[in-house]
Amino acid sequence: MTGEDEQGGSMYPGLAEFARLWTGAVLPTSNVPLSRGELNVILTGFAELLMTSLHAEQFDHSPALEVGRGLVASQLVGPKALDATIRVLSRYLRSEADDDRLVDLLGAVAGGYVDALRDHIFLQQETLKKAVFRARDAAEKALRASERRFRTVFTESVVGIAIGDIQGHIVNSNLAMQEMLGYSADELRQRTPYDLMPRKDAEEVSTAYRKLINGQFTSLRSEQQMLRSDNEPIWVHIAVTLIKDENGLPDYPVVMIEDITDLHLLQDRWSHQVAHDPLTNLHNRALFMSKVETAVGGLGPGDRIGLACFGLDGLSVINAGASDQVGDKILKTAADRLRAVVDDDTGLLGRVDGDRFALLAVRSSTQGMIDVVERAMARIAEPVLAAGREYSVTSSVGIVERAAAGSNPFRLLADAELALQWAKRDGRAQWQLFEADRGSRQRRDFELAAQLPAALRGGQFAVEFEPVARVANRGLAGFSLVVSWDHPEQGMLSAKDFLHLAERTGHMLPLGSWALRQACDQAREWHDEHGDRTPPLSVALSDRMVGDQDLSALLLAVLDASGARAEQLVLEVSPDMLRDADGDPAEVLTVLTDLGFKVLVGGMTASCCPHGFGGLPLHGVKLAPEFVATLGEDDKPEPSAERAIGGVVSAAQLAELPVHAAGVHHERHAVALRELGVELGQGDWFGPPSLPFEVEPMIIAGTVDPDW
Amino acid sequence: MDRPDWAPKDVDIEKASAARLYDFFLGGSYNFEVDRELGRKVAAVAPGVFDFTRLNRAFLRRAVRYLTEQGVDQFLDIGSGIPTAGNVHEIAQKANPDARIVYVDNEPVAVAHSDLLLEGNPNAVAIEADLRDPDSILGNDRTRQMLDFSRPIGLLTVAVYHFIPESDDPLGLAARYRAALPSGSYLALSHVTMDAMGEQIRQLIDLYRNSQNPVTARTRDQFAAMFDGFELVEPGVVFTPEWHPESPEDVGEHPEESAVYAAVGRKP
Numbered sequence: 021m022t023g024e025d026e027q028g029g030s031m032y033p034g035l036a037e038f039a040r041l042w043t044g045a046v047l048p049t050s051n052v053p054l055s056r057g058e059l060n061v062i063l064t065g066f067a068e069l070l071m072t073s074l075h076a077e078q079f080d081h082s083p084a085l086e087v088g089r090g091l092v093a094s095q096l097v098g099p100k101a102l103d104a105t106i107r108v109l110s111r112y113l114r115s116e117a118d119d120d121r122l123v124d125l126l127g128a129v130a131g132g133y134v135d136a137l138r139d140h141i142f143l144q145q146e147t148l149k150k151a152v153f154r155a156r157d158a159a160e161k162a163l164r165a166s167e168r169r170f171r172t173v174f175t176e177s178v179v180g181i182a183i184g185d186i187q188g189h190i191v192n193s194n195l196a197m198q199e200m201l202g203y204s205a206d207e208l209r210q211r212t213p214y215d216l217m218p219r220k221d222a223e224e225v226s227t228a229y230r231k232l233i234n235g236q237f238t239s240l241r242s243e244q245q246m247l248r249s250d251n252e253p254i255w256v257h258i259a260v261t262l263i264k265d266e267n268g269l270p271d272y273p274v275v276m277i278e279d280i281t282d283l284h285l286l287q288d289r290w291s292h293q294v295a296h297d298p299l300t301n302l303h304n305r306a307l308f309m310s311k312v313e314t315a316v317g318g319l320g321p322g323d324r325i326g327l328a329c330f331g332l333d334g335l336s337v338i339n340a341g342a343s344d345q346v347g348d349k350i351l352k353t354a355a356d357r358l359r360a361v362v363d364d365d366t367g368l369l370g371r372v373d374g375d376r377f378a379l380l381a382v383r384s385s386t387q388g389m390i391d392v393v394e395r396a397m398a399r400i401a402e403p404v405l406a407a408g409r410e411y412s413v414t415s416s417v418g419i420v421e422r423a424a425a426g427s428n429p430f431r432l433l434a435d436a437e438l439a440l441q442w443a444k445r446d447g448r449a450q451w452q453l454f455e456a457d458r459g460s461r462q463r464r465d466f467e468l469a470a471q472l473p474a475a476l477r478g479g480q481f482a483v484e485f486e487p488v489a490r491v492a493n494r495g496l497a498g499f500s501l502v503v504s505w506d507h508p509e510q511g512m513l514s515a516k517d518f519l520h521l522a523e524r525t526g527h528m529l530p531l532g533s534w535a536l537r538q539a540c541d542q543a544r545e546w547h548d549e550h551g552d553r554t555p556p557l558s559v560a561l562s563d564r565m566v567g568d569q570d571l572s573a574l575l576l577a578v579l580d581a582s583g584a585r586a587e588q589l590v591l592e593v594s595p596d597m598l599r600d601a602d603g604d605p606a607e608v609l610t611v612l613t614d615l616g617f618k619v620l621v622g623g624m625t626a627s628c629c630p631h632g633f634g635g636l637p638l639h640g641v642k643l644a645p646e647f648v649a650t651l652g653e654d655d656k657p658e659p660s661a662e663r664a665i666g667g668v669v670s671a672a673q674l675a676e677l678p679v680h681a682a683g684v685h686h687e688r689h690a691v692a693l694r695e696l697g698v699e700l701g702q703g704d705w706f707g708p709p710s711l712p713f714e715v716e717p718m719i720i721a722g723t724v725d726p727d728w
Numbered sequence: 729m730d731r732p733d734w735a736p737k738d739v740d741i742e743k744a745s746a747a748r749l750y751d752f753f754l755g756g757s758y759n760f761e762v763d764r765e766l767g768r769k770v771a772a773v774a775p776g777v778f779d780f781t782r783l784n785r786a787f788l789r790r791a792v793r794y795l796t797e798q799g800v801d802q803f804l805d806i807g808s809g810i811p812t813a814g815n816v817h818e819i820a821q822k823a824n825p826d827a828r829i830v831y832v833d834n835e836p837v838a839v840a841h842s843d844l845l846l847e848g849n850p851n852a853v854a855i856e857a858d859l860r861d862p863d864s865i866l867g868n869d870r871t872r873q874m875l876d877f878s879r880p881i882g883l884l885t886v887a888v889y890h891f892i893p894e895s896d897d898p899l900g901l902a903a904r905y906r907a908a909l910p911s912g913s914y915l916a917l918s919h920v921t922m923d924a925m926g927e928q929i930r931q932l933i934d935l936y937r938n939s940q941n942p943v944t945a946r947t948r949d950q951f952a953a954m955f956d957g958f959e960l961v962e963p964g965v966v967f968t969p970e971w972h973p974e975s976p977e978d979v980g981e982h983p984e985e986s987a988v989y990a991a992v993g994r995k996p
């Protein structure tokens with residue numbers, strides 16, 4: 021660049037110093053993308069050019085013009101760059117030439133500089149303009165693209181979109197919106213979204229809308245009902261967003277609605293289905309439990325809570341034989357009847373299992389609970405007409421009633437279900453209060469059940485004979501076989517302590533046939549001894565035995581082995597066994613009577629009304645001892661018990677069946693029963709179960725009060 | 729209401745922008761009267777501003793040179809501004825013609841300008857994105873096409889973080905970017921401080937309040953924290969003229985009068 025450099029030196033002494041000072045003077049004036057050294061090299065070249073033209077014979081201003089332009093090219097364009105250059109040049113070149121030449125030179129440098137700077141600035145401004153255009157163009161393209169996108173979304177969307185004015189009136193709406201609401205674009209114009217809502221919602225939404233415009237909300241979202249042009253309601257998700265202008269002032273609202281009517285219906289149905297049992301329309305177990313939890317949580321410290329679990333007796337038997345519709349009808353009817361007894365104030369109902377319903381009562385009392393349960397049991401027990409036939413289905417109920425404080429909802433239901441099991445086991449068609457200590461009783465039961473087979477083999481069982489008397493005159497009318505267990509540790513156990521265990525554990529058949537054999541042997545013995553004076557001997561057959569296919573074979577074999585005759589025996593069956601699953605008279609009754617046995621329905625209580633007994637091959641009904649016990653032990657009359665018993669007796673009389681009563685322990689019982697029309701009785705009042713030799717005098721005397 | 733994502737940012741030349749003010753202070757003409765008007769006001773109360781910017785720009789140039797000397801051949805320049813004398817790609821590609829550069833700025837005109845300048849340069853792009861949205865930069869297709877994140881990258885964020893207020897969590901952002909870099913990468917930062925030239929900077933901050941880019945000055949410690957986990961290259965955190973000066977005169981007697989801290993760190 022310098023051309024005449026000689027190894028770092030120059031033909032002009034002081035040139036290097038001159039360039040260094042020049043560099044130092046201009047460097048701080050501009051943004052030069054060069055190091056000090058790099059700029060120094062350039063300026064050294066410029067300095068040399070200027071020196072040369074100063075010293076030339078003939079002054080040529082073009083090198084100086086070039087230097088001026090070169091300064092701009094080197095980015096020495098800061099506001100003070102020219103000023104600094106002129107100062108340095110005039111100071112250092114003053115001694116090199118006369119003033120005129122120096123002025124010419126400086127003028128040329130400045131001229132070239134200004135010329136180039138003007139170009140430089142024009143070019144930059146030109147570029148800046150281009151950049152602005154380009155930026156705007158890009159922005160506009162993006163805007164157009166986004167507008168296009170928005171328009172596409174707007175027109176194609178299945179979401180209804182409307183743009184409104186600041187008053188909320190719809191200005192523009194898309195097709196989806198028009199179709200959803202059944203209005204044309206023109207019809208929608210000048211309406212507000214809340215004009216299209218039911219009046220009660222409209223007010224609320226328009227208030228919210230005002231708040232949106234006032235900036236209290238940024239957007240509004242809710243699920244709303246809207247009314248179509250044909251007044252049909254639809255459910256929508258509605259979202260209103262307020263678009264603001266650059267200054268943050270409300271510009272216009274965008275309303276979006278989505279039709280969720282189907283979803284809503286589905287959800288409704290679904291949540292109802294999930295929570296409700298479709299057959300009975302009662303809460304299902306899960307919902308019932310959650311309601312119980314809520315109820316328990318809402319109760320105060322002194323409050324009590326009651327839960328009753330209803331189980332329909334014998335439903336599985338009915339279900340097994342009859343069509344599903346019959347079972348369903350029975351369940352539905354039971355649910356309806358429960359509902360009729362339990363209104364929303366008294367309790368909450370749920371179907372907690374196939375044939376189980378639960379009733380929750382808050383702020384309950386034990387007696388109140390029992391009252392409701394008994395009313396419900398009575399209603400449920402009324403005959404149900406299904407598939408052209410009447411069915412009587414009783415229910416058993418487990419009741420829990422306790423302080424609400426600290427009650428665990430699941431424990432409540434579990435305890436009620438346990439009590440229900442007890443109720444069923446204790447003979448069905450009754451309720452049982454849950455008792456905490458019965459758990460331990462249950463454990464004892466299991467032990468006994470396990471010992472039963474060995475006890476049978478070991479001869480720990482014995483039979484006794486309980487006299488049956490005419491209530492009117494205490495004349496001997498028969499004997500009842502009573503089985504007892506001489507338990508090595510627990511002493512004498514009576515049938516009610518272990519028979520249900522035998523029945524449940526499958527030991528009933530051996531125990532029952534053993535008892536039958538004892539009965540037949542005794543009957544034959546007495547007949548041998550006393551001939552026709554011998555009254556019939558009754559034996560209870562458990563349900564399991566009655567249901568057993570080999571019953572008649574067993575009976576024949578036992579008769580055969582003993583030599584007794586069928587008519588000397590009375591077989592007692594439970595009311596549950598009288599009809600088969602279809603409600604027809606059980607075949608077993610005919611089989612038994614055909615064999616010559618007399619059949620008695622034992623264990624009658626209030627809930628197994630002998631209404632439908634007419635026409636069955638029966639010889640009588642026997643009231644259960646616990647039913648008789650409701651007459652009370654003291655001398656106070658129990659009108660309600662008398663009424664209940666009276667009802668059963670008159671129903672039996674209508675069916676022309678004589679009525680027996682078991683568990684007659686007091687005179688008053690006997691008097692009351694006789695007045696009610698009960699013919700035969702057994703129990704302590706007529707004589708306790710005794711050994712054969714003890715009762716033989718009764719046979720001879722023909723009365724339960726033999727004169728010795 | 730916020731502008732929806734899909735709406736483009738307005739090209740606003742009615743309001744002074746940091747990019748154009750910076751150009752004005754550097755003696756450039758890529759600015760409008762609004763920018764110059766504010767620029768003159770700033771210069772009246774903070775006459776040092778011409779030096780602040782010039783010395784900062786010089787630091788950027790030296791830092792890029794230094795990084796190319798360390799073998800760095802890819803650069804991500806966030807807040808790159810308006811192209812002006814001594815652009816990063818010019819310096820880097822002078823040393824290594826294959827060097828690749830991604831310019832990022834959130835000022836649309838600056839980006840359009842860079843675009844114009846980079847026409848025909850296959851190894852450099854400019855994208856419009858915001859420092860505060862790291863994903864839009866680090867995850868940008870063009871960033872990924874240009875830069876290989878498995879090799880060292882020179883991340884330049886020079887004279888930008890003072891436009892990020894505390895409410896936008898500058899430290900968190902810096903950490904995000906540091907984390908995205910592979911080992912061996914470098915980070916070059918500079919930042920306005922009030923540790924020196926306090927009065928001028930205070931006045932400057934006052935005037936910038938109404939521009940598109942208000943300014944937050946930070947202390948030396950706050951600045952150093954942006955390098956957390958990186959090894960600072962000698963001489964550490966200094967005023968711009970003190971960072972790898974090319975000659976003793978460049979440092980001068982009062983380097984603190986540059987009002988801007990500078991440092992370069994390396995990811996171990």
Ligand SMILES: C[S@@+](CC[C@H](N)C(=O)[O-])C[C@H]1O[C@@H](n2cnc3c(N)ncnc32)[C@H](O)[C@@H]1O
Nearest residue numbers: 747750807808809833834835858859886887891
């Ligand atoms: C002072 S200039 C620095 C330019 C260049 N880095 C330099 O040091 O020479 C600051 C630049 O950062 C840009 N900027 C400010 N805030 C930004 C942000 N949030 N995201 C991206 N760029 C930003 C401005 O538009 C401006 O161009």
